[in-house]
Amino acid sequence: MKLSSEQRDQFERDGYLFFPGLFSREETSLLTGAVPELYARREVFNVREKDSDAVRTNFAAHLYSVPFAKLARHPRMIDPVRELFDEDVYMHQFKINGKMAFEGDVWQWHQDYGTWLNDDLMPTERAMNVAIFLDDVNEYNGPLMFIRGSHKRGVVDAKHDVSTTSYPLWTIDHDLVRQLVQRAGGKNGGIASPKGPAGSMILFHSCLVHASSSNLSPWDRVSVYLSLCTISNHIRRFKRPEYIAHRDFSPIMTLPDDCLVKDYAVDLPWKDGMPQSALRTSTEELKVAA
Ligand code: SIN
Ligand code: MN
Numbered sequence: 001m002k003l004s005s006e007q008r009d010q011f012e013r014d015g016y017l018f019f020p021g022l023f024s025r026e027e028t029s030l031l032t033g034a035v036p037e038l039y040a041r042r043e044v045f046n047v048r049e050k051d052s053d054a055v056r057t058n059f060a061a062h063l064y065s066v067p068f069a070k071l072a073r074h075p076r077m078i079d080p081v082r083e084l085f086d087e088d089v090y091m092h093q094f095k096i097n098g099k100m101a102f103e104g105d106v107w108q109w110h111q112d113y114g115t116w117l118n119d120d121l122m123p124t125e126r127a128m129n130v131a132i133f134l135d136d137v138n139e140y141n142g143p144l145m146f147i148r149g150s151h152k153r154g155v156v157d158a159k160h161d162v163s164t165t166s167y168p169l170w171t172i173d174h175d176l177v178r179q180l181v182q183r184a185g186g187k188n189g190g191i192a193s194p195k196g197p198a199g200s201m202i203l204f205h206s207c208l209v210h211a212s213s214s215n216l217s218p219w220d221r222v223s224v225y226l227s228l229c230t231i232s233n234h235i236r237r238f239k240r241p242e243y244i245a246h247r248d249f250s251p252i253m254t255l256p257d258d259c260l261v262k263d264y265a266v267d268l269p270w271k272d273g274m275p276q277s278a279l280r281t282s283t284e285e286l287k288v289a290a
Contacts, residue, residue, distance in 0.1 A: 001079050011084065014192065015151035015208035022076055023132065023199035027260040032134045032198070034067045035096060035222055045243045045274065050166040054103035057167060058096040060243040060270065068096070069266040071132070072226060075254040080203060081128045081228050088251035090234065092116065092127060093227035093244065096134075099142045100222075104215035106142075106164075108171040111150075112227065113206035114158045115170045120245045121236035121285060125154070127229035131202040134224060140217035143193045144202070144210055147177070148184045151205035156180075172209060180209055228252070236286045242278035 003017075011017050039046060039055040049056045062072035071077070072094060081089055098104060112129055116122040137143045150156075158170035184190035194202055204210065206227075215221055229235070234249040255264050270278075 001076050003080050003083055008084070011203070011205070014146075014148050016146055016192070016194070016202055016204035017080075018194040018196070019201040020196035021199050022201040023260070025199065028134060028199040030260055031067050031071060031224070032222065034065055035134065038065060038096065039098065043274070044241075044279070047167055049103055049105050052103045054100040055098040056105065056165070057098065060094055060246075060274075061096055062091065062094045063270040064268055064274075066266060066268065067260065068094070068224070069268055070255060070259045070264060071224065073252055073255045073266070074259060075257055077130045077132070077201065077226055078228070078252050078254050081130065084128070084203075085126055085230050087126070087230040087232065089128075089228040089230055090249045090251060091226065091246050092120075092122070092229040092235065093225070093246065095225050097223050097225060098220070099212065099215045101141070101215060101218050101220050104142055104221060105166075106214050107210075107212045108161060108164060108169060109177045109209055109211040110158065110169050110171050111156065111207050111209055114155055116206065116227075116229075116235070116245075117155060118158075118160070118170055119237075119239050121239075122229065122233060123236065124233050125206045126233040127206045127227060129202075129204045129206060130226040130228065131204070132224045133196065133198050133200045134222040135220050136197050137195045137200070137221055137223070138217075138219070139193070139195060141219045141221040142212045142215040142217075143195050143221070144212050145191050145193045146204065147180045147209040148189060148192050150180050150184060150209040151207040153180070154207060156209070177209070236288065237284070238280070238282045238286075241281055243274060
């Protein structure tokens, strides 16, 4: 998939690109159908909501689930990112966020690169998020909200919030959010919220400020997020466990475009369980050859 010059300009200006219905119903349902069994596992890689048993986020399914291992190598997701960076990418993080009906909690205002810098010592913002909707996303089930163009501010001040939800995050205070929204156009387009059918995809810049509210609707809002980092920009610290911040910096090799609906062999290194080493953490900075 080649990006047009209009799409490149739009990404530069807004910090995101939206591709409604990029994956077919057939492709999406193969992924959605695999989620309940993954969420049912009583494993550390399933982070549940603070006050309920619903899964907030499942990590690293591409290492133990065939459909998600294929998605992680899908050219419709990987190629545009490789093209925007003009460099190969590796998988920094892979998650399936639940935002389940009635129970999905908020994601506070944050930038992903803030966390990757503060926790993982990722040197620069040359990394990208790709979201794919596994359910239809509407105004009721907690769609992502972006502050348009906020990626241009680089890394903004953030505080480590370890109490609001079950998942720690470097979050941005309300005054700064107010200012950023105002500068982005206030009520006239300062906040954008892409909505669309299951199978839609969003590419968004790692410094784009985003959030989502809770899901009080009767509809799940399961979405997959690939966080792709350029090879030369790999993280320099393993402060978070490996199932959250990956340590395999080899370039992603894409599969053919029909990989979700056809049989292709994929490696599943954690199919018999996550290795103990994936829980090991360190505050040491990696030594990287100059
Ligand atoms: C995230 O920002 O990582 C997740 C946001 C969401 O799923 O709504
Ligand atoms: Mn995020």
